[in-house]
Amino acid sequence: MRRKGTINYAKYGYIFSIPFVLVFLVFALYPTLYTAFIGFTDMKGVIPKPVHILDNPFQNFKELIFDNASFRQSLSNTFILWITNFIPQIALALLLTAWFTNQRLNIKGQGMFKVLLYMPNIITASTIAVLFSTLFAFPMGPVNSLFDALGWSDAPIQFLQQKNTARGIVSFIQFWMWYGNTMIILIAGVMGINPALFEAAAIDGASGFQTFFRVTLPSLRTIMLFTLITSMVGGLQMFDIPQLFITPAGGPDNATLTTSVFIYGQAFKGAYMYNKAAAASMIMFVIAAALAALMFYLMRDRSEGQLRKKLRAQKKAAKAAARGM
Amino acid sequence: MANSVTAAKATRGINKTIIYIVCIGLAVLSILPFWIMFVNATRSTAEIQSGLSLLPSTHLKTNWDVLTSKSFDPLKGFLNSFIISASSTALSVYFSALTAYGLVVYNWKWRQAFFTFILCVMLIPTQASAIGFYKFMYQLHLNNSFLPLILPAIAAPAMVFFMRQYLLSTLSLEIVEASRIDGSGEFATFNRIILPLMTPALATQAIFAFVASWNNLFMPLILLTDKSKYTLPIMVSLLRGDIYKTEFGSIYMGLALTALPLFVIYFLLSRYIIAGVALGGVKE
Numbered sequence: 001m002r003r004k005g006t007i008n009y010a011k012y013g014y015i016f017s018i019p020f021v022l023v024f025l026v027f028a029l030y031p032t033l034y035t036a037f038i039g040f041t042d043m044k045g046v047i048p049k050p051v052h053i054l055d056n057p058f059q060n061f062k063e064l065i066f067d068n069a070s071f072r073q074s075l076s077n078t079f080i081l082w083i084t085n086f087i088p089q090i091a092l093a094l095l096l097t098a099w100f101t102n103q104r105l106n107i108k109g110q111g112m113f114k115v116l117l118y119m120p121n122i123i124t125a126s127t128i129a130v131l132f133s134t135l136f137a138f139p140m141g142p143v144n145s146l147f148d149a150l151g152w153s154d155a156p157i158q159f160l161q162q163k164n165t166a167r168g169i170v171s172f173i174q175f176w177m178w179y180g181n182t183m184i185i186l187i188a189g190v191m192g193i194n195p196a197l198f199e200a201a202a203i204d205g206a207s208g209f210q211t212f213f214r215v216t217l218p219s220l221r222t223i224m225l226f227t228l229i230t231s232m233v234g235g236l237q238m239f240d241i242p243q244l245f246i247t248p249a250g251g252p253d254n255a256t257l258t259t260s261v262f263i264y265g266q267a268f269k270g271a272y273m274y275n276k277a278a279a280a281s282m283i284m285f286v287i288a289a290a291l292a293a294l295m296f297y298l299m300r301d302r303s304e305g306q307l308r309k310k311l312r313a314q315k316k317a318a319k320a321a322a323r324g325m
Numbered sequence: 326m327a328n329s330v331t332a333a334k335a336t337r338g339i340n341k342t343i344i345y346i347v348c349i350g351l352a353v354l355s356i357l358p359f360w361i362m363f364v365n366a367t368r369s370t371a372e373i374q375s376g377l378s379l380l381p382s383t384h385l386k387t388n389w390d391v392l393t394s395k396s397f398d399p400l401k402g403f404l405n406s407f408i409i410s411a412s413s414t415a416l417s418v419y420f421s422a423l424t425a426y427g428l429v430v431y432n433w434k435w436r437q438a439f440f441t442f443i444l445c446v447m448l449i450p451t452q453a454s455a456i457g458f459y460k461f462m463y464q465l466h467l468n469n470s471f472l473p474l475i476l477p478a479i480a481a482p483a484m485v486f487f488m489r490q491y492l493l494s495t496l497s498l499e500i501v502e503a504s505r506i507d508g509s510g511e512f513a514t515f516n517r518i519i520l521p522l523m524t525p526a527l528a529t530q531a532i533f534a535f536v537a538s539w540n541n542l543f544m545p546l547i548l549l550t551d552k553s554k555y556t557l558p559i560m561v562s563l564l565r566g567d568i569y570k571t572e573f574g575s576i577y578m579g580l581a582l583t584a585l586p587l588f589v590i591y592f593l594l595s596r597y598i599i600a601g602v603a604l605g606g607v608k609e
Binding site: 009011036037124127134135188247260284 | 348373375455564
């Protein structure tokens with residue numbers, strides 16, 4: 001009997017995971033299920049009242065999707081604000097990546113540029129939202145002063161009252177906060193590419209353009225996909241900037257109303273419609289889950305599969321050894 | 326032949342000049358809004374209204390007085406934000422390391438399932454559960470308490486994921502075996518031997534956790550209604566209100582105060598932060 005001397009350590013795996021699991025169950029899983037439940041009820045108002053499940057449980061969802069113009073507007077706004085900041089963001093990040101990783105160009109001061117271009121990402125988004133709204137103030141904000149000084153405008157412009165201008169500024173802020181982040185991730189990705197590929201391209205006489213489009217870009221596929229999906233899930237939650245950039249939040253005329261701002265407004269302002277907000281959250285949850293699933297499907301990496309195979313082989317070997325004893 | 330080489334060199338020179346101009350332009354774009362913010366924090370409202378300036382003025386004290394004479398208490402906000410961010414960072418870093426260690430070192434039946442589960446919940450948006458979370462905390466009378474903003478940090482899936490990768494690539498199980506032979510308990514091994522070994526990963530993750538918590542607006546905005554509990558991001562939203570409508574100098578002052586700690590952290594730790602961002606993307 002060999003068993004006697006050995007201690008079974010496996011139980012520590014469970015013990016060490018207990019805090020995580022407990023906190024997850026209480027503070028994440030239960031609230032999510034509770035939110036889903038609220039979505040099927042008539043819960044509203046500041047004063048707690050008995051809550052009933054609606055006769056038609058899906059009524060909140062139905063009303064949101066079919067009858068609520070602001071909710072649909074908030075979904076399309078979220079998408080518009082995301083796509084108009086993501087495309088320029090990834091384009092500029094790729095361009096800078098191409099420049100910074102090009103050995104022949106040998107750009108100096110890269111460290112400093114990275115630090116400065118990434119900087120807006122770390123500053124509180126609420127501060128940035130209010131800062132930009134003050135910079136674009138009417139009639140005498142710094143931007144209006146600048147336009148006046150340069151002779152670009154005859155009269156002060158009410159930037160925040162025009163739908164597309166307001167949207168454009170919000171999406172610019174998002175772009176400005178995130179392109180540095182994307183750039184650093186892409187540069188790290190290029191650093192991870194096997195140098196032999198670049199050497200081979202150089203020997204074959206590939207130009208800078210050719211190397212970038214034929215070698216670098218295809219190798220960056222996984223990382224760009226990762227950036228795309230995380231940016232989509234992040235963009236879906238866009239809250240701080242649209243919430244604080246314009247008062248009332250979401251203005252002018254719902255042009256910058258994102259789904260998160262909508263949810264917050266439903267639940268914590270006016271009629272305190274927790275049920276509608278919860279139903280909207282669940283719709284958002286489903287979209288995020290679908291995006292995440294898509295990412296895992298597209299990115300299921302070979303290493304994971306190999307690891308599993310190895311584990312299986314190990315188990316088999318262990319079993320064989322046990323039988324042999 | 327020689328001509329074409331010099332021509333190529335010349336084009337590259339021009340290209341490089343353009344690249345430097347674009348990069349410097351982008352750097353200026355990153356700095357300028359914050360520069361204006363800090364400069365305007367020292368200028369009087371009249372000066373701000375009369376035009377743009379890139380040089381500081383002398384009204385710092387006046388702006389501070391106006392700012393603090395109303396409901397804005399930056400020191401209180403700073404303290405609240407600090408309590409929440411520091412405690413949640415400490416908890417998330419410690420417990421994520423513990424969970425990751427459990428995932429890497431021990432061979433238990435549900436290990437793979439648990440890891441897959443962590444991957445799955447990594448991308449769930451907080452807003453998805455916010456209403457239920459708020460109602461639940463309200464029933465427990467924990468709204469206006471910092472606990473709901475601190476305790477959930479114990480379960481940080483993305484951080485567990487990162488720490489697991491780190492342990493897989495750096496930890497040799499022989500260390501664990503050796504300490505077992507020396508009679509160290511499993512928990513003591515983790516605390517005394519493994520945690521110090523993980524310092525680089527802990528530090529990187531701590532910076533990001535701290536900044537994320539410090540910048541968080543959504544959850545505190547929902548949970549904290551008592552003014553004395555406001556965090557800095559909520560206070561920033563006060564600057565948008567009617568009370569400071571025409572006091573531009575003090576609005577900039579308030580903004581500058583909320584951003585200042587982050588600038589200090591960033592310029593002290595930028596090297597590690599940039600390295601950490603780069604690491605986050607390379608998950609292979």
